[in-house]
Amino acid sequence: MEEIDKERLPHHIAIIMDGNGRWAKKKSLNRISGHIKGVNAVREVVEACRELGIKVLTLYAFSIENWRRPADEVNALMGLLKEYLQKECAEMVRNNIRLNAIGRIEDLPRDVQTTLQETMEKTKRCDGMILNLALSYGGRSEILHAVQGILSDLQKGTIKWEEMTVQRFHEYLWTHGIPDPDLLIRTSGELRISNFLLWQIAYAELYVTDTLWPDFDREELLKAIVDYQSRERRFGLTSEQLNGREE
Ligand code: IPE
Ligand code: IPE
Ligand code: MG
Numbered sequence: 001m002e003e004i005d006k007e008r009l010p011h012h013i014a015i016i017m018d019g020n021g022r023w024a025k026k027k028s029l030n031r032i033s034g035h036i037k038g039v040n041a042v043r044e045v046v047e048a049c050r051e052l053g054i055k056v057l058t059l060y061a062f063s064i065e066n067w068r069r070p071a072d073e074v075n076a077l078m079g080l081l082k083e084y085l086q087k088e089c090a091e092m093v094r095n096n097i098r099l100n101a102i103g104r105i106e107d108l109p110r111d112v113q114t115t116l117q118e119t120m121e122k123t124k125r126c127d128g129m130i131l132n133l134a135l136s137y138g139g140r141s142e143i144l145h146a147v148q149g150i151l152s153d154l155q156k157g158t159i160k161w162e163e164m165t166v167q168r169f170h171e172y173l174w175t176h177g178i179p180d181p182d183l184l185i186r187t188s189g190e191l192r193i194s195n196f197l198l199w200q201i202a203y204a205e206l207y208v209t210d211t212l213w214p215d216f217d218r219e220e221l222l223k224a225i226v227d228y229q230s231r232e233r234r235f236g237l238t239s240e241q242l243n244g245r246e247e
Pocket of ligand 3: 020
């Protein structure tokens with residue numbers, strides 16, 4: 001495989017971790033077994049990103065729409081999330097990883113919220129990488145929440161409408177303080193966004209692999225980064241402008 005250019009790493013990688021159910025089905029296992037195996041993939045990818053020097057990793061772990069899945073699957077996912085946080089907290093501190101969460105955190109079961117808060121508190125001084133978990137997350141809800149925040153500040157008079165810019169809007173999103181993703185990976189082949197980071201992915205490079213999430217590993221991550229590094233990110237400019245050859 002081609003070598004990775006350490007000077008041109010994506011600053012922020014976001015991943016839609018899809019395909020746990022299909023992985024289980026292929027092996028004649030129940031869907032929950034797929035989610036259990038998926039947690040191992042999370043561990044490996046977090047470790048690989050930290051080692052590479054990726055600054056932000058956002059993982060789409062549970063969408064607002066996922067609440068409508070069968071109750072036993074939702075309960076199992078919540079249990080796995082809590083267990084993951086409890087087991088990994090010390091490792092995160094050791095590896096200097098700060099945990100952050102985006103989404104309607106108030107929707108999560110009380111005990112999961114408590115564990116989440118504890119993990120964020122214990123890792124709050126870590127500055128090697130941000131592990132950003134999207135939990136009960138929806139891109140449309142995030143934008144709506146931002147608009148509500150802006151309206152409230154307008155009413156209070158703490159901001160003026162004329163001063164609103166794209167940058168200031170970002171400060172009202174759940175991802176405030178976090179730069180937009182450079183690379184968005186989706187596993188399991190689906191060519192859709194599924195309500196993930198709608199505002200933030202405006203100029204993200206998209207990478208879709210047929211690999212199912214439980215099979216996604218360090219190798220697969222490196223493949224995605226090599227592919228990312230082969231792209232020319234033009235942000236609306238011409239290739240000549242970017243390469244300093246414009247008239
Ligand atoms: C991703 O795998 C995990 C979550 C959405 C929580 P899925 O459970 O969506 O797996 P598929 O898409 O059914 O294969
Ligand atoms: C997206 O996967 C959400 C997560 C990975 C958490 P889904 O499996 O829920 O997405 P759809 O239903 O295929 O669009
Ligand atoms: Mg799915």
